Amino acid sequence: MPPLTALALDVRALRKRYGAVIAVDGLDLRVTSGECFGLLGPNGAGKTTTLEICEGLLSPDDGDVVILGRRWSDDASELRQRLGIQLQETQFADKLTVAETVRLFRSFYQKGHEPDAITELVQLAEKRDARVGTLSGGQKQRLSVACALVGDPDLVFLDEPTTGLDPQSRRQLWELVERLRAAGRTIMLTTHYMDEAERLCDRIAIVDRGRVIALGTPRELIRSLGAEQVVECAVRDGETLPGDAIGALPGVLRAQCHGTSATLQVTNTHETIPALLSLLATHALTLTELRTHSPTLEDVFVSLTGRHLREE
Amino acid sequence: MLPQLVQLTMARFREFLREPEAVFWTFVFPLLLASGLGIAFRSRPADVVKIGVAASAPRAAAVREVLATDPGLDAELLADAEAESALRVGRIALLVVPRSADSVDLRYDDTRPDARVARLQVNDALQRASGRRDRVTIQESLEREPGSRYIDFLLPGLIAMNLMGGGIWGIGFGIVDARRKKLLKRLAATPMSRALYLVSYLLMRLTMTVVEVTLVAGFGMLVFGVPMRGSILVFAGIALLTTMVFGALGLLIASRARTQEGASGLMNFVMLPMWVGSGVFFAASRFPEAAQPVIQALPLTAAVDAMRVTMLQGGSVVAVAGEVAILLVWLVLCFVLALRFFRWQ
Numbered sequence: 058m059p060p061l062t063a064l065a066l067d068v069r070a071l072r073k074r075y076g077a078v079i080a081v082d083g084l085d086l087r088v089t090s091g092e093c094f095g096l097l098g099p100n101g102a103g104k105t106t107t108l109e110i111c112e113g114l115l116s117p118d119d120g121d122v123v124i125l126g127r128r129w130s131d132d133a134s135e136l137r138q139r140l141g142i143q144l145q146e147t148q149f150a151d152k153l154t155v156a157e158t159v160r161l162f163r164s165f166y167q168k169g170h171e172p173d174a175i176t177e178l179v180q181l182a183e184k185r186d187a188r189v190g191t192l193s194g195g196q197k198q199r200l201s202v203a204c205a206l207v208g209d210p211d212l213v214f215l216d217e218p219t220t221g222l223d224p225q226s227r228r229q230l231w232e233l234v235e236r237l238r239a240a241g242r243t244i245m246l247t248t249h250y251m252d253e254a255e256r257l258c259d260r261i262a263i264v265d266r267g268r269v270i271a272l273g274t275p276r277e278l279i280r281s282l283g284a285e286q287v288v289e290c291a292v293r294d295g296e297t298l299p300g301d302a303i304g305a306l307p308g309v310l311r312a313q314c315h316g317t318s319a320t321l322q323v324t325n326t327h328e329t330i331p332a333l334l335s336l337l338a339t340h341a342l343t344l345t346e347l348r349t350h351s352p353t354l355e356d357v358f359v360s361l362t363g364r365h366l367r368e369e
Numbered sequence: 370m371l372p373q374l375v376q377l378t379m380a381r382f383r384e385f386l387r388e389p390e391a392v393f394w395t396f397v398f399p400l401l402l403a404s405g406l407g408i409a410f411r412s413r414p415a416d417v418v419k420i421g422v423a424a425s426a427p428r429a430a431a432v433r434e435v436l437a438t439d440p441g442l443d444a445e446l447l448a449d450a451e452a453e454s455a456l457r458v459g460r461i462a463l464l465v466v467p468r469s470a471d472s473v474d475l476r477y478d479d480t481r482p483d484a485r486v487a488r489l490q491v492n493d494a495l496q497r498a499s500g501r502r503d504r505v506t507i508q509e510s511l512e513r514e515p516g517s518r519y520i521d522f523l524l525p526g527l528i529a530m531n532l533m534g535g536g537i538w539g540i541g542f543g544i545v546d547a548r549r550k551k552l553l554k555r556l557a558a559t560p561m562s563r564a565l566y567l568v569s570y571l572l573m574r575l576t577m578t579v580v581e582v583t584l585v586a587g588f589g590m591l592v593f594g595v596p597m598r599g600s601i602l603v604f605a606g607i608a609l610l611t612t613m614v615f616g617a618l619g620l621l622i623a624s625r626a627r628t629q630e631g632a633s634g635l636m637n638f639v640m641l642p643m644w645v646g647s648g649v650f651f652a653a654s655r656f657p658e659a660a661q662p663v664i665q666a667l668p669l670t671a672a673v674d675a676m677r678v679t680m681l682q683g684g685s686v687v688a689v690a691g692e693v694a695i696l697l698v699w700l701v702l703c704f705v706l707a708l709r710f711f712r713w714q
Contacts, residue, residue: 112558113558114554114557114558114714134560137558137559137560138560140558142555142558142559144551144554144555144558146551147550147551147552147554147555148550148551148552149550149552150380150384150547150552152383152384152387152388153380153383153384157379157380157383160376161376161377161380162559164372164373164375164376164377165373165559165560165561166559166560167560188387204555208559208560
């Protein structure tokens with residue numbers, strides 16, 4: 058537990074409901090200064106609601122939120138000066154240029170960076186005189202981050218910064234976040250991409266149905282599975298895998314069977330795979346797929362909830 | 370505070386000036402409208418009324434000769450079928466069908482003013498030709514003063530109507546669009562002064578007002594000789610107040626609307642009664658007595674009346690005090706309600 062003064066964000070027992078839907082259900086979070094903290098969870102897990110409460114855009118039904126040692130009820134205007142925010146769906150004015158938009162946002166803050174320096178930082182220097190309407194999705198998202206940074210914030214919120222971007226734009230945005238992280242900025246981001254959370258975040262809270270169901274560094278979370286490898290296999294359509302028998306194979310920690318496919322967390326791959334193959338042969342089943350990979354945060358989520366992060 | 374007001378206001382101007390359609394509708398359209406109407410209703414020598422004489426009737430040619438001597442009448446001989454259709458479509462105001470030496474039939478629509486004029490002139494010409502002597506001598510002196518023509522009546526109305534459209538559309542659409550794009554929400558998350566954000570819209574509109582009013586009023590005065598009999602300062606004051614009233618009304622309309630379509634419907638609903646009732650194109654007094662209290666209370670009626678009184682009658686501030694009071698009430702009401710209802714998300 059870090060000392061209290063170093064907490065950038067302290068959220069306790071947060072609750073928020075919209076009519077009959079409970080978006081946030083007793084959520085607790087502590088973010089330390091200087092870390093990049095990720096909220097990982099599927100769509101509708103309550104990540105954005107939590108973030109918007111922290112940003113002062115929504116008020117909670119219950120619970121306590123302390124940001125940079127301040128509360129929204131008492132110090133709203135000071136907090137707005139010290140937070141940098143990127144929202145999921147903001148569209149900036151199409152007719153303004155990149156430089157004009159950054160300068161406009163700079164004018165709202167008492168202190169901050171030179172607009173040109175920020176434009177450079179987010180790699181939009183070449184586009185500084187281009188109208189926002191002509192930018193690609195990735196460039197618009199980097200402009201959005203520029204507007205979040207221009208007031209030199211003590212805490213930056215990024216809500217699903219790479220959702221909807223092509224792979225190259227995602228990579229550029231990741232590099233940007235990594236530069237911010239290396240510069241010691243406190244960042245809290247939400248994502249439903251496990252690779253993103255794994256790569257960018259010092260610590261991650263896995264959120265599901267409005268609660269934190271696991272917390273730790275990516276490495277700790279993955280190690281908590283206790284598995285060395287994950288084995289996925291599938292058989293031909295119309296056949297059924299013997300779930301119980303698979304779970305009882307040597308070296309299997311946990312197994313989940315869905316009809317023709319199964320996911321096994323194993324401690325000892327070289328024992329499990331031959332046993333699996335002979336089991337399938339005894340049941341006269343035809344193997345159509347067999348894959349092994351190192352465990353990921355996705356596997357952590359699946360083992361905690363029985364569901365995938367991105368339900369197709 | 371000042372840097373953000375400057376940046377916000379500059380953003381407003383950039384957004385406006387980089388939208389060619391908006392520039393066109395704001396500046397060019399009222400000029401086109403004013404010149405079109407000015408040409409249609411320009412001052413001309415008194416109209417000559419077209420009438421027909423039924424060619425098939427007895428003595429038709431002789432009657433036409435008599436009528437042709439009246440400079441106010443343009444009489445032509447028409448075959449029966451042609452006469453019928455000319456009368457029906459209004460190409461002639463009246464048809465003369467001679468019966469005998471001392472009797473004619475006149476066919477016309479007595480609800481048409483030019484038909485009634487034609488009837489009087491035909492009657493005069495025929496009576497005089499058959500020997501009537503006038504006993505009263507009439508001296509005529511013609512007055513064709515600028516200030517009493519249709520274009521004079523129209524111009525202040527167009528200016529006020531333009532300020533209404535600019536205020537309601539210019540402010541309303543901008544804000545609804547920013548809300549739809551979640552830009553308002555993003556701005557609300559910054560330390561930006563929310564009041565200054567709204568003020569930036571007002572500043573842009575006030576500047577536009579100066580340009581628009583100068584352009585349209587100047588055009589009317591130079592090209593059509595529309596008079597400015599009152600104080601320019603009073604007139605400018607009324608124009609700025611009108612802008613603020615409709616800006617506040619635009620703000621109120623946009624305070625909750627989430628889509629352009631929703632806002633657009635609401636704007637038309639608000640503006641339609643004023644386009645029709647506020648006396649832009651014809652005097653509001655044409656509406657029945659029962660509707661007058663409502664019509665007189667509309668902000669556009671007050672703005673149009675105040676501008677006409679100042680421009681055409683040379684009225685002072687005192688003369689327009691009632692209209693100014695109505696505008697001030699609308700301004701305060703709309704602004705207070707808009708601030709109360711305004712949604713940033």
